[in-house]
Amino acid sequence: MSSLIINRVVPAIRMFTSRQKMMVARFDDRSELLKAEDEDDLLNLDFIKKSSGILIVDETQDPGEIIDDLTVKLSTWYDSRTPHPDYILLKGIGLVAIAENAASLDALLGKPVQKVKEVSGRAQNKIIIVTGGAQGFGGGIAELLYAQGANVVIADLNEETGGKMADSLNAVPQTNQAYFVKVNVGSAVSVEDMVAATVKHFGGLDVIISNAGILRAGGLDEMTPETFGLMTDINYKGYFLCAKYASEVMKVQSSFKEDYFTDIIQINSKSGLKGSNRNFAYAGGKFGGIGLTQSFAMELMPFKIKVNSICPGNFFEGPLWSDPERGLFVQYLKAGKVPGAREIKDVKAFYEAQVPAGRGCRVIDVMRAIFYVMEQEYETGQAVPVTGGQNMLN
Ligand SMILES: NC(=O)c1ccc[n+]([C@@H]2O[C@H](COP(=O)([O-])OP(=O)(O)OC[C@H]3O[C@@H](n4cnc5c(N)ncnc54)[C@H](O)[C@@H]3O)[C@@H](O)[C@H]2O)c1
DSSP, X not given: OOHHHHHHXXXXXXXXXXXXXXXXXXXXXXXXXXXXXXXXXXXXXXXXXXXXXXXXXXXXXXXXXXXXXXXXXXXXXXXXXXXXXXXXXXXXXXXXXXXXXXXXXXXXXXXXXXXXXXXXXXXXXXXXXXXXXXXXHHHHHHHHHHHTTOEEEEEESOHHHHHXXXXXXXXXXXXXXXXXXXXXXXXXXXXXXHHHHHHHHHSSOSEEEEOOXXXXXXXXXXXXXXXXXXXXXXXXXXXXXXXXXXXXXXXXXXXXXXTOOEEEEEEOOGGGTSOOTTOHHHHHHHHHXXXXXXXXXXXXXXXXXXXXXXXXXXXXXXXXXXXXXXXXXXXXXXXTOSTTOOSHHHHHHHHHTTSTTSSOOOHHHHHHHHHHHHHOSSOOSOEEEESTTSSOOO
């Protein structure tokens, strides 16, 4: 099924059916569903709940025609009936299930009904992609968003760690859910697929956190064109690709629901605000990211899409710095980068002393900045520092 139809039609259905509160939706194209012609065919399938809330859309592959047909049928529906349809059958294409939360979508599509914990919070029922969400800042952000009621897509190159992260979040069933999608943010096809997988699974996209990033330090004498290219692909082009494909879905949503705000958030760095010695490939990509943020913000605000970067200071407690074998503290100790340092704690103390707040940046610090940009409707195009005072804006 073409992602064009999915990305245009499914978010439109979610917006049409989100009247009192925001709904979620799931697209299913099992072969039995592709053959279904009417309500009876659907109700004969054992994984479909016995429901009177079924709406059928005439067969066509044209997203515009599907939306026109839906507009007419849903307005008639709402004239005579109050609850939203549970199912919308797009004949020959698949079925869209609609519910108040992700756990109820499971029940509509034949999964065993479980007792779930009701969760409400600051990200209640939002659909949020976190790239690089398997570990580090991204993993912590995904956990906190999930705890605040978001449906979180953990999108990462590392299938094993990312899959485990999603499983651990889903271990105690809640109304909202986590979902793992494998992605390489440097590849256009892969990012486009990630967005389509999100729309299929949850029905739309409210926030994308472009967090996946890599760091390979080195001066001009050490940096190879290949390593420079790899870092640019992931840290800079990856952000462009996330914004490109996410904004397509976000634009559909704002066209069907006036004043519906969505967010593109880049996890940048303090190295995007100030040059970084022998680390230009990283700093250059991050500076470039702020240029993208400012430019995307101007282009996308008419669609109520806010675009902001968050610039954390060093995350000393995360794997990049604290991994016992490959972390920067061990590397800097071995390389004698900090004069007089004899142990890891000496290296750490040296770096902490450079921060007025006296410590490294933590996930919760970044999370507070994310909530600020998500909740603020009157700001876009900013690079928000979260550096404990290490970088101060002019
Ligand atoms: N660690 C810090 O001190 C620090 C400070 C400021 C900003 N940041 C930024 O925060 C973000 C996260 O950094 P971190 O330290 O948590 O990183 P990390 O290395 O702990 O985690 C990065 C995650 O991204 C994934 N990833 C790598 N390449 C990918 C690709 N091509 N496609 C999809 N996923 C990919 C990895 O598998 C990993 O799960 C980065 O953008 C980084 O620049 C980090």
